[in-house]
Every structure is written in C-alpha cells, then in structure tokens.
Amino acid sequence: MIPSSFEYFAPKSVPEALSLLAKYQEDVKVLAGGHSLLPQMKLRLATPKYVVDIGRIPGLAYxxxxxxxxxxxxxxxxxxxxxxxxxxxxxxxxxxxxxxxxxxxxxxxxxxxxxxxxxxxxxxxxxxxxxxxxxxxxxxxxxxxxxxxxxxxxxxxxxxxxxxxxxxxxxxxQLPARTGSTYLKMHQKASGFAIVGVAARVTLDAGQVCQEVGIGITGAASKAYRAKSVETELKGKKLDSAAIKQAAQKAADGIEALADLHASSEYRSHLSRVYTRSALEAALSRVK
Ligand SMILES: Cc1cc2nc3c(=O)[nH]c(=O)nc-3n(C[C@H](O)[C@H](O)[C@H](O)COP(=O)(O)OP(=O)(O)OC[C@H]3O[C@@H](n4cnc5c(N)ncnc54)[C@H](O)[C@@H]3O)c2cc1C
Missing domain, CATH: 3.30.465.10 (Uridine Diphospho-n-acetylenolpyruvylglucosamine Reductase; domain 3)
Structure with a gap:
C-alpha cells in the first residue's frame, strides 16, 4: 500500500523541529526509525499531512x-x-x-x-x-x-x-548493589512482539530480604503496567520460591486482559502470572 501524500521536513535541530510541530499541530507526525509509523502510514491508519524526520538532528543518540x-x-x-x-x-x-x-x-x-x-x-x-x-x-x-x-x-x-x-x-x-533483573517474554512467532512480556528487578539486603522490586508487564492489557500488587506483596519479605509463587498470582490483578487470535484473555492472564514468577526467580538468581 502507498501512504497518502505528505510534506516531508528534515530539521537539523530540536528548536527547528519544535517550530514545525507547533505550526502543524494535529496534522504532523514525528518520524524516527519509521518501523512503526511507516507501516501505519502504508495501511492508512495514520495519514499525517506533514512528517518531521528527526533522524538528522545530531546529539539525540547516546x-x-x-x-x-x-x-x-x-x-x-x-x-x-x-x-x-x-x-x-x-x-x-x-x-x-x-x-x-x-x-x-x-x-x-x-x-x-x-x-x-x-x-x-x-x-x-x-x-x-x-x-x-x-x-x-x-x-x-x-x-x-x-x-x-x-x-x-x-x-x-x-x-x-x-x-x-x-x-x-x-x-x-542507577541500580544499587545486590540487584538482579531480567526480561522474559512469550513472543508472537512472526513479528517477535510480546504476547506477554515481564521485566523484573529485585534488590535484596544481606539477609535476602527484598528492599526494592519493580515489575513491568507488557502484552497482557491495553497498555503496559507496573504490577503493583505483586511488588507490595514482596517488599520487605525474604525472597524465596514460595514467596515468589504466591505474589506472582497477583500479576493480572486489576487488568482487563486482551484477547485476539494469538491468545485469549484467560491465557494472557495465566501467562502474566507464569512469566512473573519465572522472571522474579531469574532476577533473584542474578542478584550479586
Ligand atoms: C517486523 C517488525 C517487528 C517488530 N518487532 C518488535 C518487537 O518484537 N518488539 C517491539 O517492542 N517492537 C517491535 N517492532 C517495532 C519496532 O521496535 C519499532 O522500531 C518501534 O516500535 C518504533 O520505533 P521507531 O524509531 O521505528 O519509531 P517510528 O516508527 O518512527 O515512530 C513511532 C511513533 O513514535 C513517534 N515518535 C518517534 N520518535 C519520537 C520522539 N522522539 N518524540 C515524539 N514522538 C516520537 C512517531 O511520531 C510515531 O507516532 C517491530 C517492528 C517491525 C516492523
């Protein structure tokens, strides 16, 4: 498919790009790597009249x-x-x-x-x-x-x-000492996108007690979210398999899980719990 016609700009600085965005407001789209925007434009899911390519602005990749x-x-x-x-x-x-x-x-x-x-x-x-x-x-x-x-x-x-x-x-x-982390996902075979993906970070004290924990879940709901109920359950507890297993049960609490041809909402909720448990165990094993 061919995108609808648009005017292309390649500003050389952030202020120049911002002037274009301010001028064209809702009719403009920023272009970076183009790997999401261009497919959208080709499918006419996005039809910007103006495209501002920020890829030639120096100093934004570091x-x-x-x-x-x-x-x-x-x-x-x-x-x-x-x-x-x-x-x-x-x-x-x-x-x-x-x-x-x-x-x-x-x-x-x-x-x-x-x-x-x-x-x-x-x-x-x-x-x-x-x-x-x-x-x-x-x-x-x-x-x-x-x-x-x-x-x-x-x-x-x-x-x-x-x-x-x-x-x-x-x-x-910056992560403190005695922190371990990981990202695990079940991916959609053709694109690699997450059916469910879980990122986990844990920081322990010398007695294995959980000082800090962060769990981000993608793919399960209409937006990525932080699994606060799991985090609350783990913080201040001695982290072992039993504690992780119990807390991971809360990974899909409060969300409306997505359903599509790749996975039902029940399966996505189940994957959220299973991958949260596995990600936490892997993060724990990496604490050093
Ligand atoms: C075949 C294929 C497989 C993929 N698999 C995966 C995958 O497994 N996991 C995954 O996470 N992603 C995947 N992607 C998506 C890929 O990671 C995209 O590169 C990414 O989502 C968008 O980055 P981009 O730089 O290409 O942004 P673009 O496509 O250029 O822009 C995306 C959106 O962000 C806006 N935008 C871009 N940069 C800025 C900025 N600095 N400020 C304000 N607005 C901005 C644009 O206006 C547009 O709306 C896949 C894409 C393809 C084509």
Whole structure:
C-alpha cells in the first residue's frame, strides 16, 4: 500500500523541529526509525499531512552515565542498546530487552524513543522502563518536563506526550548493589512482539530480604503496567520460591486482559502470572 501524500521536513535541530510541530499541530507526525509509523502510514491508519524526520538532528543518540542516572537519547537504536558495554555492565535489563525486539533489521532502525511514544501494547521497552522506574524527558515550545514512566502510558497507543512535544531522553536510576533483573517474554512467532512480556528487578539486603522490586508487564492489557500488587506483596519479605509463587498470582490483578487470535484473555492472564514468577526467580538468581 502507498501512504497518502505528505510534506516531508528534515530539521537539523530540536528548536527547528519544535517550530514545525507547533505550526502543524494535529496534522504532523514525528518520524524516527519509521518501523512503526511507516507501516501505519502504508495501511492508512495514520495519514499525517506533514512528517518531521528527526533522524538528522545530531546529539539525540547516546547512552551515558551522569548524576546517578543512565541517560539515553531518544534516537538510540535498539541495536545500540543491545550492544552497549555500559548497559551490559550497569543495567543489563536494558540490553537484554533490546535483544528481544524483532529481528536485526528492526533493531538497527527502530529507536527506543519511537517505541515508547508509539506505545504498542505488545512492545517490549515499556515493560523494562516501568520495571526500572524510568523517567522520560519531553520538550515543547514552552519548555521541558519530565514524566515518570508509570504516568507516561495512558492507553493503547496513547501516551502523555503532546503532538507539539518531542521525547528527547530516557533516564534510568542507577541500580544499587545486590540487584538482579531480567526480561522474559512469550513472543508472537512472526513479528517477535510480546504476547506477554515481564521485566523484573529485585534488590535484596544481606539477609535476602527484598528492599526494592519493580515489575513491568507488557502484552497482557491495553497498555503496559507496573504490577503493583505483586511488588507490595514482596517488599520487605525474604525472597524465596514460595514467596515468589504466591505474589506472582497477583500479576493480572486489576487488568482487563486482551484477547485476539494469538491468545485469549484467560491465557494472557495465566501467562502474566507464569512469566512473573519465572522472571522474579531469574532476577533473584542474578542478584550479586
Ligand atoms: C517486523 C517488525 C517487528 C517488530 N518487532 C518488535 C518487537 O518484537 N518488539 C517491539 O517492542 N517492537 C517491535 N517492532 C517495532 C519496532 O521496535 C519499532 O522500531 C518501534 O516500535 C518504533 O520505533 P521507531 O524509531 O521505528 O519509531 P517510528 O516508527 O518512527 O515512530 C513511532 C511513533 O513514535 C513517534 N515518535 C518517534 N520518535 C519520537 C520522539 N522522539 N518524540 C515524539 N514522538 C516520537 C512517531 O511520531 C510515531 O507516532 C517491530 C517492528 C517491525 C516492523
């Protein structure tokens, strides 16, 4: 299919891009890696009159450590995340999640910023960013603001970002010692998208008592969510298989699980519980 016609802009700076977004408002779409937007345009699910390609703006693709946080530029590709030595050492959950996305072509073009703003309910990044308690920096004409990951995902393919704003950076708090993490998913065989995916992070004290825990679940509901009931059940408890098994039963509490040709809502709820248990056990085994 051929997209409907549009005017293309390739700004060279963030202010230039923001001026275009402010000028064209609801009629404009930002283009990053294009691996979600272009299929939507070809299917005419998106018919922007104006496309602002941010791919030529320098300085939006980086992974760095500063002020107790890891900062990631919105244009950083999935492959750059997967292969980053810094992430492998300091936040392996991010490199592991990146490696689980699509295939090598998708990982070479797709960006973390594009995936987060697209907010596909089966995308992998939202689970990891929620589990890690990340923050998203967005910039509009009137200035910048920071949105916590758990406030960013509003509904299926809807986030807290405005059409006149750009996501520029994702910030992840550095993980304390004695933390383990993992991302596990049952993937849809053709695309690699998650039928259900669970990212888990646990921090223990010297007596194996759970100090911090973050669990992000994608694929199960119309938006990725943080499994707060499971987290509350585990925090302050000595983590062992019995405690994990019991807490994981709450992984689908309060959600309306999705149903489609790949999985019924009952099966997705079941997978959420099973993958939460497995992800927590794997995270626990990686605490060091
Ligand atoms: C065959 C195939 C398999 C895939 N498999 C997976 C998978 O297994 N797991 C997975 O998670 N994803 C998968 N994807 C999606 C892939 O990860 C996309 O790259 C990603 O969802 C979108 O990133 P992008 O950079 O391509 O964004 P684009 O397609 O360019 O943009 C997506 C949306 O975000 C907006 N946008 C982009 N960047 C910004 C920004 N900085 N600020 C504001 N708005 C912005 C755009 O306007 C658009 O609405 C797959 C895609 C394909 C084609």
């Amino acid at each position: 992974i760095k450590e500063a002020h107790g946080k890891i900062s990631i530029g919105a244009l950083t590709t999935h492959y750059a995340m997967e292969s980053s030595a810094l992430l492998k050492q300091k936040c392996p959950l991010l490199s592991e999640t990146a490696a689980a996305i699509g295939d090598v072509q998708v990982r070479n073009r797709g960006t973390i910023g594009g995936s987060l703003v697209h907010a596909d309910p089966a995308a992998d990044w939202p689970a990891a960013i929620l589990a890690l308690d990340g923050e998203l920096k967005v910039i509009g004409k009137s200035g910048e603001r920071t949105i916590k990951a758990q406030d960013f995902f509003v509904e299926m393919m809807t986030t807290a970002i405005q059409p006149t704003e750009l996501l520029t950076e994702i910030r992840i708090p």
